[in-house]
Amino acid sequence: MDRHGSPGLGPRNDAASRVQKPDSAADKAAKLAALKARVSAAIGTTKAKGGLNVGLHPALEDIGQWKPGNKANDSKANAGSLGSRQRNGGNKGHTKHKPLDLSGPSQDEIKNNPYYDASLSAPNAKPRQSRHLIFNQKGKYIQQANALRRQAALEALKKKIAAGTRKVGIDEDKDVEKNFVVDDPPDIEWWDEGLVDGKNYDDIENPSILKIDTEDSIITRYIQHPVAIEPPQDRNVPPPKPMYLTSNEQAKLRRQRRMADLKEEQAKVRLGLVPAPPPKVKKGNLMRVLGEEAVKDPTAVEARVNREIAERHTKHLQTNEERKLTKEQKHEKLATNQEKDAAKGLHMLVFKINTLANGQHRYKININADQLALTGLVIMHPKQNLIIVEGGEWSTKHYKKLMLNRINWTENLPSRDKDAQNETLKQWLRAETEDGDLKDLAENRCQLIFEGEIKSRAFRKWGSKVCETDSEAREVLSKAKLENFWNLAKSTAASATATAAY
Template sequence: MTMAEKRPHPDGQGPNGDTKRTKPSEAIAAAKVKAAEIAARVAAKRAAAVTASTPAAAPIDAVKARMAQMKARMDAMNAKQEETKPAAPESNAPRFATTLGNRRPETAKVDAKPKTAAPQPKQPQDEELENPYYDAKAAALMKKRGPRVIEFQNGKYLDQAVKLRAQRRLEQIKKTLAIQARRAGLDENSERGYLVSSPPDIEWWDEGILAETNYDCIDDPTKLKIDSDDSIITLYVQHPPLLKAPQEQRLVQVKPMYLTTKEQAKLRRMRRAADLKEHQAKIRLGLEPPPPPKVKRGNMMRVMGEQAIADPTAVEMLVESQIQQRHDDHVTANEERKLTKEEEHAKLAANQDKDAQKGLYMCVFKVNTLAFGKHRFQIDNNAKQHALTGITLFNPDLNLVVIEGGAFAVNKYKKLMLHRINWQENAPPTESQAEKQASDPQWLRSLTEDGEIKDHSYNKCMLIFEGEIKDRSFRKWGSRVCETAGEARETLGRAKLDSLWALAKSIE
């Protein structure tokens, strides 16, 4: 089988060809010369197009063309110098024409549409790498443009906000100064505590009659709103609504007439006799069945008769069962009439409300010390049980107990505070009490720092105020620890009772 003849190499470069293979260095130099010539022709064409469109830019384009020609000559000279240099070893050089062709730079593309505007002068080395999609003006704008920032202009609402903030800061400063003044412990017994505020420039009932806010214009008839159309004084008589007196608004309960023991017994007999006659009448009419005979141990033989003689054991058991049944019925009736816990609480609350509707009273007690936990518990628990409102103020100098409620509850609480509690009593706390009192200050504990029991022989309770009030000053019962006298006065001042602290300090 004969082998097919091989296709001859192009351009006589086969094994028997006469043409000599071009060296790689010579090919690179020739490619650079050709690229320089192409770049020079492109630059000359562009310069001619710009010159035709914009005659004013001709000198600039001429300079660019000359620069391009000079660059082409320099590239040609460099190529010739590279030809004279010794060739590099062929071991590292590519052996195939395809590799050489891939290494050749691509020819520059010619812009078919010349720009109408005069281009900015560029450096010669930038012309080879010119991007047809690059816009210098847009790039300059992008560099100059920064991030957008919201800018507010001073207007009406901003001015109002600034004024409100300033006013709020001023009120906060005033409040802080007032609290510091209270905590400083100013003596209320001094003249400063009893200063009376100056009268207003004009009273509220005269504001509708005078044109100004003071009494300086009272002698000027033109500034008096008496006979004018907008005057509050008219020909009509205004009758204010009639209000009931405070004592008439109370719930007045008529007390029943008290009876002696004999009168109560006689009334009971008459009531039971009337009920018995009514029951007998219903039996005669057949409305109710007749009741069985009430057999007891004493009348057993007389009621049962011959049956008791014949079988006394059975009759005795029957009588005992009837007696037990009557007892059980009595106990059951009593349990049915007995109130449940919820009904007892509701009845107690209703009675306390009725007591408060008859009139409200206030009592203020002064106690030297309340370091014993048992005293604090008795004060708090009894106030809650009697539905009293008020507050207990704990202070290192003195302790104040303020209560409000009906006459019955207040009298019960007075007996507790003035007679039932032993104020000289003191004892060490239990484990649970010690845990609760861990956060209390030292003056509110029953033991000293050395662990000894404090001496309460000097402790006593005094009633410093008692009287009737119109409305309650406190919504519920509570207590508060006040380290200073200023805090105690501030707490009482919220209920408009700050004068009680000065009263308590003045009484020894």
């Protein structure tokens, strides 16, 4: 690069710089004056502006200027300046350091430099202006933090409510209105598809498109008589009750029946079909029936009469014993009657009980359901207990009386040995508290929340289930598609609480 046309402070690469020749005093003075002028111009420019027309840092403004200091620093500075003077060939009369020229190239150098790019400079750039400090008001960020905390708490509450709603299973259907939208009528009804040659009624007046008199018409001269089916509701109709008779009417019917039997027996005796029965001798008719024999030997006749009376009594008792049913026959008859009762129609009862801490209550619930051939489920829960019963009308009627009238739900008795030794039994199912005292069941009660007829049984047998949470209870009931009864029981408890509070 040719540096001849651009004077500067750097070393010269010409032949004169390589060979040091002694200069005259006039040349030295001229050079020194030129150097001072350039240094003064450089110092004035650096104080104003630096590179890119930006002001210099205050720490850089005094670069190249000598400042008085301690002797050690002065001696070091003098030694350094002495060495530099010896290398430069002298200048004994000047003790001050000359500042460096940091102003950059001049305008003449810029014009003569063929490699200068004017697009890289910013001569018209505005000087940087200092900005004032802006202080925030007291409590600004505290308010923002509180707002963020409230927003986070609100979002957490929404998530909790949504999770609880999904857990309880009472999500409201947002598209309820769609259930009431009536579909548009079809272009052609299904019963007319086989009679019209088309997909609509547009050409219904044209007889050529009708399939009434054609060979493939579904209308013929034959008449089909459907098979008569017995209405299903007639099977559940109870039989007519017999007419109730008074005691006098019952006695009259009995006399008439016995008189008819006696006449039939007398007719058989006259015809010789059966032998004549022996006379029925009692102590009241002894003398009238056995007149002469009673007079001859009254003691023997009386003994004979007593013996016949004892034989008749023994025969009566024996006949009654033969007429009685055995234990197996009783169970079979009861099961048959229960099946007949269930065949007439199934009924369902749903009870809600506050607590089943008393073991006798649980025993009575289970044993009576087994004896009445009922199917269902008992759900034991810390807050509420649900009992679902299904069976015939007679069985459910007796079970309803048991639950609502016969059992005293406020009574509490100590646990039996079997329950006391059962470690798996939950604390809320025990009759005693943790301190050993009996629980107070004064507020316990049984409530019938549903009663009605059903089409078929939802359970195959009678059972019980212990559920700690609502989700477990709903999961057990969902197998029988009866989880809505759990929500009904909870809503009943909520309404009862609100009524009591009111």
